[in-house]
Amino acid sequence: MRFNTVTIKDIAKALGLSTSTVSRALRGGYEISEETKKTVTEYAEKINYRPNPIALSLKERRSYSIGIVVCEIANNFFSQAINGMESVAYTAGYNVTITQSHERFDREVLNVEHLASRSVDGLLISLSSESADVSYLKDLHKKGLPIVLFDRVTSEIDTHKVIADNFKGAYDATDYLIKLGHKRIAHFTSSAHLSVTGERLEGYKAALRDHGIPFNEDFVKFCGHGGINQEEIDDATKELLALNERPDAIFIAQDKLSTGCLHAIKKIAPDYFTGIKIAGFTNSNVVDLFNPPITAVRQPAFEMGQAAMELLIHLIESKMPVTEFETRILQTQLIVNNSKY
Amino acid sequence: MRFNTVTIKDIAKALGLSTSTVSRALRGGYEISEETKKTVTEYAEKINYRPNPIALSLKERRSYSIGIVVCEIANNFFSQAINGMESVAYTAGYNVTITQSHERFDREVLNVEHLASRSVDGLLISLSSESADVSYLKDLHKKGLPIVLFDRVTSEIDTHKVIADNFKGAYDATDYLIKLGHKRIAHFTSSAHLSVTGERLEGYKAALRDHGIPFNEDFVKFCGHGGINQEEIDDATKELLALNERPDAIFIAQDKLSTGCLHAIKKIAPDYFTGIKIAGFTNSNVVDLFNPPITAVRQPAFEMGQAAMELLIHLIESKMPVTEFETRILQTQLIVNNSKY
DNA sequence: ATCGTGTTCGGGAACGATTGCACAAAAATA
DNA sequence: TATTTTTGTGCAATCGTTCCCGAACACGAT
Numbered sequence: 001m002r003f004n005t006v007t008i009k010d011i012a013k014a015l016g017l018s019t020s021t022v023s024r025a026l027r028g029g030y031e032i033s034e035e036t037k038k039t040v041t042e043y044a045e046k047i048n049y050r051p052n053p054i055a056l057s058l059k060e061r062r063s064y065s066i067g068i069v070v071c072e073i074a075n076n077f078f079s080q081a082i083n084g085m086e087s088v089a090y091t092a093g094y095n096v097t098i099t100q101s102h103e104r105f106d107r108e109v110l111n112v113e114h115l116a117s118r119s120v121d122g123l124l125i126s127l128s129s130e131s132a133d134v135s136y137l138k139d140l141h142k143k144g145l146p147i148v149l150f151d152r153v154t155s156e157i158d159t160h161k162v163i164a165d166n167f168k169g170a171y172d173a174t175d176y177l178i179k180l181g182h183k184r185i186a187h188f189t190s191s192a193h194l195s196v197t198g199e200r201l202e203g204y205k206a207a208l209r210d211h212g213i214p215f216n217e218d219f220v221k222f223c224g225h226g227g228i229n230q231e232e233i234d235d236a237t238k239e240l241l242a243l244n245e246r247p248d249a250i251f252i253a254q255d256k257l258s259t260g261c262l263h264a265i266k267k268i269a270p271d272y273f274t275g276i277k278i279a280g281f282t283n284s285n286v287v288d289l290f291n292p293p294i295t296a297v298r299q300p301a302f303e304m305g306q307a308a309m310e311l312l313i314h315l316i317e318s319k320m321p322v323t324e325f326e327t328r329i330l331q332t333q334l335i336v337n338n339s340k341y
Numbered sequence: 342m343r344f345n346t347v348t349i350k351d352i353a354k355a356l357g358l359s360t361s362t363v364s365r366a367l368r369g370g371y372e373i374s375e376e377t378k379k380t381v382t383e384y385a386e387k388i389n390y391r392p393n394p395i396a397l398s399l400k401e402r403r404s405y406s407i408g409i410v411v412c413e414i415a416n417n418f419f420s421q422a423i424n425g426m427e428s429v430a431y432t433a434g435y436n437v438t439i440t441q442s443h444e445r446f447d448r449e450v451l452n453v454e455h456l457a458s459r460s461v462d463g464l465l466i467s468l469s470s471e472s473a474d475v476s477y478l479k480d481l482h483k484k485g486l487p488i489v490l491f492d493r494v495t496s497e498i499d500t501h502k503v504i505a506d507n508f509k510g511a512y513d514a515t516d517y518l519i520k521l522g523h524k525r526i527a528h529f530t531s532s533a534h535l536s537v538t539g540e541r542l543e544g545y546k547a548a549l550r551d552h553g554i555p556f557n558e559d560f561v562k563f564c565g566h567g568g569i570n571q572e573e574i575d576d577a578t579k580e581l582l583a584l585n586e587r588p589d590a591i592f593i594a595q596d597k598l599s600t601g602c603l604h605a606i607k608k609i610a611p612d613y614f615t616g617i618k619i620a621g622f623t624n625s626n627v628v629d630l631f632n633p634p635i636t637a638v639r640q641p642a643f644e645m646g647q648a649a650m651e652l653l654i655h656l657i658e659s660k661m662p663v664t665e666f667e668t669r670i671l672q673t674q675l676i677v678n679n680s681k682y
Numbered sequence: 683a684t685c686g687t688g689t690t691c692g693g694g695a696a697c698g699a700t701t702g703c704a705c706a707a708a709a710a711t712a
Numbered sequence: 713t714a715t716t717t718t719t720g721t722g723c724a725a726t727c728g729t730t731c732c733c734g735a736a737c738a739c740g741a742t
Contacts, residue, residue, distance in 0.1 A: 007728055018692045023730060033690060053458050054404075055728035057395045058697050073423065073439070079415035086441065095455055098414070098439040100427065114436060117394050259627050266629065284627070286600050288607065291632040348698055359722045364700060374720060396698035399727045 006049045015043060026051075057119045065095040066312065067115030069125040071103045071226070076283035077255050077301045078126070081150065084305025085124060092313050094121070103228050105130035112137065122146035122312045127154060129191035129226040146315040150308040151299075153195045153327075160311040161327040164299040166196050169332030170203025170253065173279040173297045176334060177249045178211045182277055186219040186240055186247035188233070188261055190226035190254045197222075200253040200281070219247055227256025230263065237264035241272065252280030259284070262292055279334075287335065296335040304330055347390045356384060367392075398460045406436040407653065408456030410466040412444045412567070417624035418596050418642045419467070422491065425646025426465060433654050435462070444569050446471035453478065463487035463653045468495060470532035470567040487656040491649040492640075494536045494668075501652040502668040505640040507537050510673030511544025514620040514638045515592050517675060517682065519552045523590035523618055527560040527581055529574070529602055530594035531567035538563075541594040541622070560588055568597025571604065578605035582613065593621030600625070603633055620675075628676065637676040645671055 008026075012019045017036070025032045025040035026049075057063040066089055070078040082098060089096050097115060101108035108128045113136075115123060123145060127134065134156050141147050141157055150162040177185050187204050189197050201220070208215055221236035240247060252258045258280030265272055279295035287296045307328050315322055349367075353360045358377070366373045366381035367390075398404040407430055411419040423439060430437050438456060442449035449469045454477075456464060464486060468475065475497050482488050482498055491503040518526050528545050530538050542561070549556055562577035581588060593599045599621030606613055620636035628637045648669050656663055675682040 008730095009728075019729080020693075020731075021691055023728095024691090027730085029731095031690060036690080050454075050458055052399075052728050053455075054395060054398045054460055055697090056730085058393075058399055058699095058727090059729050059731095061697075063395075072420075073414045074417065074420035076415065079413075079420070082414065083441075100424075113391075114394075117391055119395055259630065262627075262630050286603075286625070286627065286631070289600065289603050289631045289633070290627070291630055291634075293632075349700095350698075360699080361701075361723080362721055365721090368700080370701095372720065377720080393698050396727090397700085399697090399729095400699055402727075 006047050007052065008049075010047070011040065011044055011049060015039060061119060062121050063119040064093060065097055065118075065120055066309070067112070067118075067120035067123045068096055068098045069101055069108060069111050069115070069123070070098070071101050071126065071128050072228075072256075073098065073100055075255055076285065077151070077299055080283055080301035081126075081305035081308075084302035084307075085309040086305075087302075088306050088309035088313070092309075094313065101128040101131075103129045103226050105132075109136055112140065116140055116145060120145075122148070122316045124148050124150060124308050124312055126151040127194065128152075129194055129224060132193050146312060148308045148312040148315065150304055151196065155195075158325055160308075160315065160325050162304050162308040162311065163195070163199075163327065163329055164304065164332050165329050166199035166332075167203040167206070169281065169297045169299070169334075170200040170251065171207045172203075172332070172334050173281075173295065174204045174207035174251050175211075176295060176336070177251060177277055177279055178207060178213065180249075180277060182249035183213055184216075184219070184245060184247045185213075185249045185251055186221070188221050188223065188236060188250060188252040188254075188257050188280075190222065190257060191224045192222050194226075197253065204251055204253075218243060223254075223257055223260075226254055227260045230260055233257060233260040234264045234268065237261060237268055241269055246272075248275065249277040249279070252278065252282075254280075255282045255284065258282040258294060258296075262290065262294065265292065281332075288337075293337075298333045298335050300330045300332070347388050348393065349390075351388070352381065352385055352390060356380060402460060403462050404460040405434060406438055406459075406461055407650070408453070408459075408461035408464045409437055409439045410442055410449060410452050410456070410464070411439070412442050412467065412469050413569075413597075414439065414441055416596055417626065418492070418640055421624055421642035422467075422646035422649075425643035425648075426650040427646075428643075429647050429650035429654070433650075435654065442469040442472075444470045444567050446473075450477050453481065457481055457486060461486075463489070463657045465489050465491060465649050465653055467492040468535065469493075470535055470565060473534050487653060489649045489653040489656065491645055492537065496536075499666055501649075501656065501666050503645050503649040503652065504536070504540075504668065504670055505645065505673050506670050507540035507673075508544040508547070510622065510638045510640070510675075511541040511592065511594065512548045513544075513673070513675050513682075514622075514636065515545045515548035516552070517636060517677070518590045518592060518618055518620055519548060519554065521590075521618060524554055525557075525560070525586060525588045526554075526590045526592055527562065527588035528592050528594065529562050529564065529577060529598050529621075531563065531598060532565045533563050538594065545592055545594075559584060564595075564598055564601075567595055568601045571601055574598060574601040575605045575609065578602060578609055582610055587613075589616065590618040590620070593619065593623075595621075596623045596625065599623040599635060599637075603631065603635065606633070622673075629678075634678070636682075639674045639676050641671045641673070 008019050008022050012022045022040055025037045073079050086096055099111040105128055108131055134154050138157055148160045153161045153163055205215055223232045223236055225232055252261055273292045281297045283298055283301050287294055349360050349363050353363045363381050366378045414420050427437055440452040446469055449472055475495050479498055489501045494502045494504055546556055564573045564577055566573055593602055614633045622638045624639055624642050628635055
């Protein structure tokens, strides 16, 4: 604000009052006469006075703004979740600051620290695929920064969490593939230490087990960078194709991996598409337009964002320190041929 | 920052110095003895001191942060542009704050004003499809807020601008369709008062003219909300299908409209796809997976973001008031069958 | 006449950092 | 030895706002 130099002082000077009186008049302080209040508010209105949020932040040590950290906004799941968060924050009078970690731990730390030093009142974060050590977050949380984890969470931090039912989503997708007659189902997933990776892997295994299909280690491909670089996916695909017994279906655990895998197959072995069935987690709005059709496990991203923001604001505005935390689990949807299955 | 209470005062007290000395020692002031400097910096390091950006913003009336306003982050073009902006800002020591207008004028104004009051050092903005009146931006610009417009610009504001060569992009796409043998080419576009709409429409018209094809008013469909609601697109599609002489190709001027149109046709008249050719502006990373294949006009979004941020930072850091402004025009690419045409 | 008791307002200290100016002590010069 | 210069440090104002205290005044009760 190098401009908008209308301050409370200007009002005070113009009206022959003190800054304290003006401040109280504007805040509706009970100790100010109706008349003064009227004069002040009318004048403030006239000269278009806006309180300086920076000065307020310095004084109040809060900012009415909330920090969001995701790995990529160019990811349908996250952009939808952010929209959900915004919608709740907006009505509650908070602003949001969106940052991206690009799946890198150092960027994540930098973002979080910058947000914290900027006095965000709270933090919504989905961990990067590199984030194995979350002690920096833990410290901040201990110092009193309200945090709500969503999507990629960690048991290291005791706070509210919002996740999709990853186990069930993975189970349903795998189960669907099996019921279509597939028996050799591969699994593409991301970094092994992400919460979602484990949960989805378990769902996949459980579905196999329930149908008496043996689990094959070779069929599981971890792409540590979560689809950030296509090369990783290409390599995994090649490995799969090099197997004696090629898989006849693939279940993919991540949005970017799903499209990445389609690209890879299309590029490396387009004929392989015939007969193979692919199901994967994705919140893309255009899955129904995909040529090798894909069965989508869709997360309620918008609702997850809303829930996370609601929990965070509750945490921020709670008078008492909150000690009971909840993990909200939202159900996924299996989308087959553009309709709910 | 309700925690991280390590301030310059704490250091001063602990070391028996004044705050001014500590400040100067940390800043590397030439007037401080080497010994004191060392003591101070070492102690600051030890207790992990971080200067409070809020206090700095208040004092310096700048924040080393840059505001970005786009209509939707869930749009490939914008998320890619944002990545370009971030990359430049990051190396120059600036942070970015991303906000969304959701194609609404009131949200845009709210975002801009919030950013300005938060002392952003500059603003990068692509106008919403509702933004006909930009006087609020003009005022801010006059007051000294550095602004760079990108993508959807306006001639109302005299400043740096970064756009794609929309005319040529549209011309190339239309020309491509014509050369494939199509003569009845419809045009889907968004709000009429957006700069990009006009430029792309002109490119479309010019290509028709150059090939001696008459311009048909009925073939042009304006979707004012830019693809935010699918209904609008469905209606436009129906109108097109109801024509006596149905178009045999469509050129689409917007990312969301392109996919929206594919959805519409797929839903309303799937058989219509046979023989019809679609070309459209889109920065989707998955166009090659689309079933009704689409010829894409791809904007160099990342580079546009970089250019815009470079120009803005230049504006911010310029000692002299800048009076000469440039409009940087970047070339689009026609992507046919997943490769540059 | 004195003492509460409101009511309405102003003074001034915070919040964290920078910085012009003043001032001391030490060093250099006359 | 006296004076000037250099060097290192502190004081206090500033940014815009809030809020604790206290001041001034009026009014009714004692």
